[in-house]
Amino acid sequence: MKLNTGKTGSVTEFEKLIFDVVHTAHVQSLFIFSCDSNGFQANEIDPILRTIPVPVFGGIFPAIMCGNEKTDKGTVVIGLEFAPHVTIIPSLSNPSMDYDQIIEELLPEQSDTRTMIILVDGLAKRISKLIEGMFNNCGLEYNYIGGGAGSLNFTQKPCLFTNQGMLADCALIVQCPIISSIGVQHGWRTVSGPYKVTDSDQNIIKTINWLPAFDVYKDVIAAHSNLEIRPDNFFDISKCYPFGISRFGAEKIVRDPIMTSENGFIVCVGEVPTESYVDILTSDAPALINAARNAYTSALQEINSYPFNTFTLFIDCISRSLFLEKQFQAELDAVYHESTPLIGALTIGEIANTGKEYLEFYNKTAVVGVLEDA
Amino acid sequence: MISAAEHIQILYEIALSIGTSLDATSMLKTSLSTILRKLNCSAGAIWKEQRAEQSDTVCRYEHLFSLPRNIERNPLYQAAIKNIPTGIDSDILSVFADLLPICTGHDQDKYYYIVDVPHIGFLILLRHRTELDHSIILSLNPLLSKLGHAYKACIQNSELEEAHRLNKEVIAELSSKTAQLQQTNEQLIRENHERQQAEHALAFEQHLLNVFMDTIPDNIYFKDTNLCFIRINQAFAKRLNLKNADEAIDKSDFDLYDREYAESTYQKQQNVMATRQLTTAELKKIYPDGKERWILNTEAPLLDAEGNVIGIFGVSKDISRRKxxxxxxxxxxxxxxxxxxxxxxxxxxxxxxxxxxxxxxxxxxxxxxxxxxxxxxxxxxxxxxxxxxxxxxxxxxxxxxxxxxAGQLSLESVDFDLRAVIENISDMVIHRIEQKGLEFHIHIQPDVPTLIIGDPGRLQQIIINLLGNAIKFTSRGEINIAVRCKQMSPTQVTLHCTISDTGIGIPTDQLNAIFESFIQADSSTTRKFGGTGLGLTISRQLVEMMKGDIWVESEPDKGSHFHFTAQFALHADAYATSTNETIQNMHIVIVDDNATNRIILQDMLLSNECRVTMFEDGQETLHYLRNSNDVDMLITDYHMPGMDGYDVVKGVRSISEHKNLPIIILTSMGRNYDVQQLEDLGLVWTLTKPVKMQQLYDTMMVAAGRSQQLKRAVSGTAKTLDECIIGLKNLGEHAHILLVEDNKINQRVAQALLTKVGLPLDIADDGIQAIEAMKKNSYDLILMDVQMPNMDGFTATREIRKTLGQREIPIIAMTAHAMKGDKERCLAAGMNDYIEKPINLDKLFKTLVNWLMPISVMEY
The missing domain is CATH 1.10.287.130 (Signal transduction histidine kinase, dimerisation/phosphotransfer (DHp) domain)
Known part of the structure; x- marks a missing residue:
């Protein structure tokens, strides 16, 4: 693996990093993390991406990590010594798309696939359906790790790197021949619930218990914290009070409320089905950091038995970082070991599977992958 | 552990996911997907029981649906399905069913569950890490029962839909068949209606035929191929003395007429059938009553719808009265x-x-x-x-x-020189034209063929008629003859001649009548101008005989344009050039105030490949000549306004470079000019207008010095009578003439005329005497009457030409046979020219000059 980082966030630097890595011996593909604050425009970046002679995948995230350092600006380019197959699934918000069928048609049979890296536009509306389609077609035969790219201003724009250029509203399914081990944990706990989602549309909760979702949510938070949540301070408070969807014998699936609309709807990262029950969760820094550590430990347990070098891919939700603020470094430290290179991104939604659970699209979750450094 | 509330939530959401669709696959997918998600299972499959048709007992299990689709590659799944009996032993299968649910831990933290699903079979769930709570497995039972019912409903619905689909297909087919039947029914009704209409139409046609047959007084009949009557009309029956028309049916002509007539008609009618041709004939027929009648009989083959001959039919009309x-x-x-x-x-x-x-x-x-x-x-x-x-x-x-x-006039068809014929007309009329002080031009377009075949005498007659009128009705201005080609084919040419004048014109309302017999435009003009009024009628009829048209355009007080067209055959040498090489490429300057004359001269000169420069007046000409040194000859009109021909010549002579420039002056016959004055200016030749092309070329050649012994060339045919008399007198005894004429008065007239100019004359009373005289004496010219006793003029001429071998001696016919075509007959017999009797002094002398004094040797 060849790792190249730059912190200026300039297009020139971006181009140079790529150039250097591409021209490194044995590099057969590029995995790129860039920060949203770089302000990359498609017309600047597309010509660079289109000239890369090897498969390229990656995204623009609110923040990225390299080693035990988080940065809001700059780029990390990883040169991989294998050539994965990258499949682009388009129209990730289109309600009429049958991703189950699309994946069946587009995804090639790759017998050496061990790990799937899935990168999505985090602001697309039907990410869960995509994940369901992946499960239906591929099951848990492979490990999955990935997350949502995009901007924290929640405006959808091109945020995924491909050989075609920067794309929006799509997903990249990267079939890798490397061994991996995945750990997933979020550390959120119920403070109130369950509440029945009586009306929703994809990732928008319209009513809870037949009342405007925002009104119910506001009352619960007020009762719990004496804080008054309003549209103008919504995410500042909501980052501490996500929704949780129950399942048997596992952590709840977290849904991150990111904004409210004028008619009292709540927009989440990831779908919340109608007629599902949700709890309102909260946490604290130690719990979250502990969850991250557990995820890392869990991943290590699996892979320690293998006799090769590894690197850590840390996909952590941006809202955890916002929640933890300065204590985020402790979470990063919890998953970092100096002997193992770490790269990662703070994402808008996380995708992970250890091969032992139903494949899900998570929010506010720490996903730690320990991957073979081929 | 999960709370009871969570327990309920999970089951509630699973319950809600069941039965959300009536499509079995979609319903199973939604339900199984929710079960897996809510129970956090890694895979699941539903197996279906197959029941024996007779006993309704389970006879085997088979895979129905799974998530993910590749579940078979999962080792845990493979371990789970090992529990499923593969045989068809119903007891074993029954035992297996009784064993459910099966909950088995496998290989540390891996578990599989096989749970009964009523109405379907069973569900296999795979799970990792932790075991499912037994209570939840039991709680699943009612939900899975619901799933089974839902699945059954889907299947039944599917069957219902299939039945419905089949039903719809049957209904659609029924509708289609009904529509087809309805269509067929409508078609039958329509056809029936059409048949009724056709029957009505047929009945009406039959009615029309009956009315027609019973009303027409002519005989109408139809016969079969044996020529026996199929049907006849009443009128025919009556003429055959039959009581009614039906009596004739199956009878033939042999039964009704005499054998001779019957055999004759039998043959004719057989022929009609054989040839399929309609025949019409006028016949004399004797009816059984003995009456003899003329009939117009039309017979045609009778054909069936396929065109086969099935007999004949005919109509006979009594035309006795008409005959x-x-x-x-x-x-x-x-x-x-x-x-x-x-x-x-x-x-x-x-x-x-x-x-x-x-x-x-x-x-x-x-x-x-x-x-x-x-x-x-x-x-x-x-x-x-x-x-x-x-x-x-x-x-x-x-x-x-x-x-x-009387229809006795026929056109000749002889070769003739069109230009010569038309230009010669000027000789006949020029005196009258000059006397009236009129300008006269003949313009023959260059593309008009020279040699054509037709009747030159009649062509001349038409033009002279029209020209005569023009002269008669024009007191000032000009008269023009124009000839051009209207149409040309490889063998024929249609000429368009126009005779224009600037005379009194013809009122518009009388334009159409003037070509009628005995009509002049205004009866008062008859008195004023004379004439029979037959000239234009004769011209019209001659033109029509020449396959042409004649018409007039006219405007009172401005003049008339008489047009006619006539068709002629083209001679093989129709365009034989008469180009004179000696004057080719000469640069000729023309000065004439009259534009028509300029164009005529230009056409003539361009035909001889001369270069031409033209001017309207003398001043321009002199200016041009002062600056030119490549001019070979000047042709100038004499009578011009301002600077006349004399002044022009004088001016030219004052230019040192043109002191010896050959000059031809065009004069008009009736106009005076001083010959001596012109001669003094040196190298000046005169030509009388209208200019004839050959004369122009001859004069130019002489003027250009190609014939040095001559000082002046003068028109041979446009000489004045006085000039002719002088010329003939000069010949004197050098020209010996033989007159062949039986009429004593005519002998005396001719003798008196010739003696007047001093020409010696012998007289023969007929052809025989003439030949005898020829044998004894040498003559320079013979004047030959045509109609004579013993030997006529034609025979005598042929004898002189053939027997005596005198091919060169000019023989001039003198005949009172003024019928047109006479001249051509004379020429065909070997004569050279023709003088009409009574002898015109002018014509006689000019003809003698023409033949005795060729232009090249005339010298003054």
């Missing part, structure tokens, strides 16, 4: 034709008989006028001469008209 009328008409016509022929013969004879004494009257009057007379006597004698000439014209017109009316 009688025709007979009477033919008789009257024969009588009329006989009468007309007699009239024509009478007229022809009359013409000859009248002309002979008239010849004496005019000839003697001419001689009388040459004697010493006082003014009163001269006036009387001149009146006699003019009256005689008018009478002659009148007789000519009446004769032509009579011949045309």
């Amino acid at each position: 009688q009328n025709e007979f009477e008409l033919r008789k009257a016509k024969d009588e009329a034709e006989s009468s007309s022929k007699s009239k024509s013969v009478f007229l022809a004879n009359m013409s000859h008989e009248i002309r002979t004494p008239l010849n004496g009257v005019i000839g003697m009057t001419c001689l009388l006028l040459e004697t010493r007379l006082n003014s009163e006597q001269f006036e009387y004698a001149d009146s006699i001469k003019k009256s005689g000439e008018s009478l002659l014209c009148l007789i000519n017109d009446i004769l032509d008209f009579s011949k045309i009316e």
Whole structure:
């Protein structure tokens, strides 16, 4: 693996990093993390991406990590010594798309696939359906790790790197021949619930218990914290009070409320089905950091038995970082070991599977992958 | 551990996911997907039980649906399905069913569950890490039962839908069949209606035929192929003395007519069937009642719908009355034709008989006028001469008209030089034109062929008629003849001739009538200008005989344009060039104030490949000549406004470079000019207008110095009478003439005229005497009468040419046969020219000059 980082966030630097890595011996593909604050425009970046002679995948995230350092600006380019197959699934918000069928048609049979890296536009509306389609077609035969790219201003724009250029509203399914081990944990706990989602549309909760979702949510938070949540301070408070969807014998699936609309709807990262029950969760820094550590430990347990070098891919939700603020470094430290290179991104939604659970699209979750450094 | 509330939530959400669709696969997918998610299972599969048809016992299990689809690659799944009996032993299968649910831990933290699903079979769930709570497995039972019911409902729904689909197909097919039946029914109704209409139409047609057959007084009949009657009409039955028409059916002509007639008609009708041709014939027929009638009989083959001959049908019309009328008409016509022929013969004879004494009257009057007379006597004698000439014209017109009316006039077809024929016309009329002080031009377009085949005499007659009118009705201005090609094919040419004048014109309302017999535009003009009014009628009829049209455009007080077209055959050398090489490429300057004349001269010169520069007046010409040194010749009109021809010549001579420039001056006959004055200017030749092309070329050649012994070339055919007399006198005894004429008066007239110019003359009374004389003496010219006793002029001429071998001696016909075509007959017999009797002094002398004094040797 060849790792190249730059912190200026300039297009020139971006181009140079790529150039250097591409021209490194044995590099057969590029995995790129860039920060949203770089302000990359498609017309600047597309010509660079289109000239890369090897498969390229990656995204623009609110923040990225390299080693035990988080940065809001700059780029990390990883040169991989294998050539994965990258499949682009388009129209990730289109309600009429049958991703189950699309994946069946587009995804090639790759017998050496061990790990799937899935990168999505985090602001697309039907990410869960995509994940369901992946499960239906591929099951848990492979490990999955990935997350949502995009901007924290929640405006959808091109945020995924491909050989075609920067794309929006799509997903990249990267079939890798490397061994991996995945750990997933979020550390959120119920403070109130369950509440029945009586009306929703994809990732928008319209009513809870037949009342405007925002009104119910506001009352619960007020009762719990004496804080008054309003549209103008919504995410500042909501980052501490996500929704949780129950399942048997596992952590709840977290849904991150990111904004409210004028008619009292709540927009989440990831779908919340109608007629599902949700709890309102909260946490604290130690719990979250502990969850991250557990995820890392869990991943290590699996892979320690293998006799090769590894690197850590840390996909952590941006809202955890916002929640933890300065204590985020402790979470990063919890998953970092100096002997193992770490790269990662703070994402808008996380995708992970250890091969032992139903494949899900998570929010506010720490996903730690320990991957073979081929 | 999960709370009871969470327990309920999970089951609630699973319950809600069941039965959300009536499509079995979709329903199973939604339900199983929710079960897996809510129970956090890693895979699941539903197996279906197959029941024996007879006993309704489970006979085997088979895979129905799974998530993920590749579950078979999962080792845990493979371990789970090992529990499923593969045989068909119903007892074993029954035992297996009783064992459910099966909850088994496998290989540390891996678990599989096999749970009964009523109405389907069972569900296999795979799970990792932790075992499912047993209570939740049991709680699943009612939900899975619901799933089974839902699945059954889906299947039933599917079957119902299939039944519905089949039902719809049956209904659709029924509808289609019904529609087809309805269509067929409508078609039948329509066809029935059409058949009824056709029957009505047929009945109506039958009615029409019956009415027609019963009403028409003619015989109408139909026969079969044996020529027996199929049907006849009432009128025919009546003529056959039958009681009704049906009596004729199956009878043939042999049953009704005499055998001879029946056999005759049998053959004809067989022929109609064989040839399939309609025949019409007029027959004389004797009916059974003995009456003989003429009939117009039309018979045609009778064909069936496929075109096969199935007999004949015919119509016979009684035309006895018409035949009688025709007979009477033919008789009257024969009588009329006989009468007309007699009239024509009478007229022809009359013409000859009248002309002979008239010849004496005019000839003697001419001689009388040459004697010493006082003014009163001269006036009387001149009146006699003019009256005689008018009478002659009148007789000519009446004769032509009579011949045309009698259909006895036919056109000649001889080779002739069109240009010569038309240009020669000027000789005949130029005196009258000059006397009236009119300009006269002949313009023959360069593309008009030279040699054509037709009747030159009649062409000349038409033009002279029209020209005569033009002269008659024009007191000032000009008269023009224009000839151009209207249409040309490899073998034929249609000429368009226009005779234009600037005379009194013709009122518009009378334009159409003037070509009718005996009509002049205004009856008052007849009195003023004279004439029979036959000229244009004769011209029209001649033009029509030449396959042409004649018409007039005219405007009162401005003049008339008489047009006619005529068709001629083209001679093989129609465009034989008469180019004179000696004057080719010469640069000629023309000065003439008259634009028409300029164009005529230009066309003539360009035809000879000369270069031409033209000017309207002398000043421009002189200016040009002062600056040019490549001019070979000047042709100038004499009479021009401002600077006349003399001044132009004088001016040219003042230019040092053109002191010896050959100059041809164009003069008009009636105009005076000082010959000596012109001669003094040196190298000046004159030509009389209208200019003839060949004369122009000859004069140019002489003027250009190609014939040095001549000082001046003068028109041979446009000489004045005085000039002719002088010329003939100069010949004197050098020209010996033989006159062949049986009429003593004519002998005396001719003798008197020739003696007047001092030409020695021998006289022969007929052809035989003439040949004898020829054998004894040498003559320079023979004047030959045509109609003579013993040997006529034609025979005599042929003898002179053939027997005596005298091919060169000019023989001039003198004949009172003024019928058109006479000239051509004379020429065909070997004569050279033609003078009409009574002899015109002017014409005689000019003809003699032409043949005795060729232009090249005339010298003054």
